[in-house]
Amino acid sequence: MSTQRILNLARRVIQQLLADRRTLALILLVPLVVLSVAGVLVRMEPTAVQLAVVLEDTGAALPIGGGGTVNLGQRLTDSLSGLGENLQLDVLDAAAAEARLEDGDLDAIITLPGDFSARALQQRELNISITYEGSNPAIARVLDTLLTRAAVQTLASLSLVSSESAPPVHIDATYRYGGAEFDQLDHLAPAFIGLFVFMFVFILTSVAFLRERVAGTLERLQATPIRQIEIIIGYMLGFALFALAQALIILTFTIFGLQVHYVGSLAVVFVVELLLALMAVNLGVFFSTFARNEFQVVQFIPLVVVTQVFLSGALWAIEDMPGWLQPVAWLMPLTHANYALRDVMIKGSDLIAVGPYVLVLIGITVGLVLIAAQTIKRQTLA
Amino acid sequence: MNPMNGRCAVEVQAVHKHFGRVHALRGLSLQIERGTTYGLLGPNGAGKTTLIRVIMGLIAPDSGETHVLGHRMPDKDVMAHTGYMTQRVALYEDLTVYQNVQFFAVMAGLAHDRRAIEEAVALVDLSARMDSRVRELSGGMQRRVSLACALVHRPQVVMLDEPTVGVDPQLRVQFWDHFRRLNQEGVTLIVSSHVMDEAERCDRLGFIRHGVLLAEGSAAELLQRAGTETLEQAFLHYAEQGPAA
Numbered sequence A: 001m002s003t004q005r006i007l008n009l010a011r012r013v014i015q016q017l018l019a020d021r022r023t024l025a026l027i028l029l030v031p032l033v034v035l036s037v038a039g040v041l042v043r044m045e046p047t048a049v050q051l052a053v054v055l056e057d058t059g060a061a062l063p064i065g066g067g068g069t070v071n072l073g074q075r076l077t078d079s080l081s082g083l084g085e086n087l088q089l090d091v092l093d094a095a096a097a098e099a100r101l102e103d104g105d106l107d108a109i110i111t112l113p114g115d116f117s118a119r120a121l122q123q124r125e126l127n128i129s130i131t132y133e134g135s136n137p138a139i140a141r142v143l144d145t146l147l148t149r150a151a152v153q154t155l156a157s158l159s160l161v162s163s164e165s166a167p168p169v170h171i172d173a174t175y176r177y178g179g180a181e182f183d184q185l186d187h188l189a190p191a192f193i194g195l196f197v198f199m200f201v202f203i204l205t206s207v208a209f210l211r212e213r214v215a216g217t218l219e220r221l222q223a224t225p226i227r228q229i230e231i232i233i234g235y236m237l238g239f240a241l242f243a244l245a246q247a248l249i250i251l252t253f254t255i256f257g258l259q260v261h262y263v264g265s266l267a268v269v270f271v272v273e274l275l276l277a278l279m280a281v282n283l284g285v286f287f288s289t290f291a292r293n294e295f296q297v298v299q300f301i302p303l304v305v306v307t308q309v310f311l312s313g314a315l316w317a318i319e320d321m322p323g324w325l326q327p328v329a330w331l332m333p334l335t336h337a338n339y340a341l342r343d344v345m346i347k348g349s350d351l352i353a354v355g356p357y358v359l360v361l362i363g364i365t366v367g368l369v370l371i372a373a374q375t376i377k378r379q380t381l382a
Numbered sequence B: 001m002n003p004m005n006g007r008c009a010v011e012v013q014a015v016h017k018h019f020g021r022v023h024a025l026r027g028l029s030l031q032i033e034r035g036t037t038y039g040l041l042g043p044n045g046a047g048k049t050t051l052i053r054v055i056m057g058l059i060a061p062d063s064g065e066t067h068v069l070g071h072r073m074p075d076k077d078v079m080a081h082t083g084y085m086t087q088r089v090a091l092y093e094d095l096t097v098y099q100n101v102q103f104f105a106v107m108a109g110l111a112h113d114r115r116a117i118e119e120a121v122a123l124v125d126l127s128a129r130m131d132s133r134v135r136e137l138s139g140g141m142q143r144r145v146s147l148a149c150a151l152v153h154r155p156q157v158v159m160l161d162e163p164t165v166g167v168d169p170q171l172r173v174q175f176w177d178h179f180r181r182l183n184q185e186g187v188t189l190i191v192s193s194h195v196m197d198e199a200e201r202c203d204r205l206g207f208i209r210h211g212v213l214l215a216e217g218s219a220a221e222l223l224q225r226a227g228t229e230t231l232e233q234a235f236l237h238y239a240e241q242g243p244a245a
């Protein structure tokens, strides 16, 4: 094994990419465009929120002014219905509301129990419990704002609180699915980050290698002392550099531009990205041997990239897949990368915690290196 | 390895090679002495390129074996001492002339030696285009770059697969002068061609057709034995006779 030859090859791969300014620009810009579009779409405000209020409040006597009663639940409901045209509000009983939530016809249920007014007057604050269906995180943000506004109006009408202090409103939210703080983009971003690096490196290597074979430079390379494994390592080295540069730009944009939640360690993200890039190089080498021209090699993108995205657990949970498909999904490098990246970015897992995923990725990489080296040996001469 | 091993620079022993149904090499044997130029002559499809690839260890023969500088091929250590100019141009089009020549120089173990690279480029008369991208060069210029890549590391044995195709006559003369100088330095050259007029510059010629060596010898010997005026006529004569015994 000669470091000099490997570095020489890596340098050439880099020189070639640098010489192709347009490709270089595309590598760096395309992910940002796609991510921006995804960011807008995923975070679109829902057009109408379907809300049910279970109004069981029986009202309570006012402590001051003597004798009067008030139904704060009713008042809150009235304020809410007066708030906006994008809120569709129905007053239902608990059972009916629950049934409709299960059917997916409702986005959220606000339950105002019998002692709602009594407790509010006693504690001098509003405690509102709301149950979100939760699969669309944008709804929670919209409702939260509306509900706070309605609650403030309700309290103000009572003149129980001075307007200077923060309104004593507590919203106790529960989610059937999903969570409060994270939106869909948080869920998808790790998959995207992995996907871009994987996809671009795959496309670049498969085309670069195809050209090398078709142009005859691979034959020429084979006539020098360089070994198959050195060719593979050189290619991996050259492309890894671009993959990491791309990952850095994507990551910066997602975290600072799109404000995606990010709690984990950057180093672990880069380890995963690096492994993805290395695997993509080898898959590119492997698949390029089955193509005779660029048109054919492009056909492998849906096969290698899109199939993996579908199976990676980013769009559909692997647990929901049919039994026979689940092992296939776990064979896909992108699946492990996706889970590892998601754990790191959302849960803040460290390298030890995502170790199993990373080990599998390393294993797959080593396997692919051996396969790719073998394919070069066999398929040199066009 | 010791590049001085062995008496012959190249030895081919009873090599057979099939591509599917095509029997590209049919038990071909030959020996090439050090410091000489051997011309492989034959029409398109005769098996010249296949033979060169087998000698270089790029494709494994079905049977038989080849030795270069006394080592059985393929041998990666020997490949540091061989040069190969492929029939097609086979360069990195996005890179400059300098970058291409440098790439193959370093591969052959020549550490970043700017002098050697500049010399090789000067030899093919492209010093002025050192920093041009290969894509921007004419076909003939590209072939010259290709030759520079094959010679830059001063190999002991050089395979040139139809090196003078598309090269203008004046430069062709320069090439052959340089090949002569290389011979004097002990370098062995194998030059394939399908045009006979270059053949007379080789020390020995091998007529090859349908994967068979029809006849071998110096140009004068081949003409004399065939009793013909030109090598073309001689080739036809040997082709009618069938393979040499």
Ligand SMILES: Nc1ncnc2c1ncn2[C@@H]1O[C@H](COP(=O)(O)OP(=O)(O)O)[C@@H](O)[C@H]1O
Pocket: A381, A382, B019, B022, B024, B042, B043, B044, B045, B046, B047, B048, B049, B050, B051
């Ligand atoms: N890689 C290959 N696959 C299939 N057939 C081949 C291959 N290389 C050469 N051949 C066949 O072998 C024969 C000899 O080809 P080649 O060595 O290229 O001839 P030459 O270089 O003398 O023109 C031809 O019939 C050619 O079609």
Ligand SMILES: [Mg+2]
Pocket: B045, B048, B049, B050, B087, B161
């Ligand atoms: Mg040929």
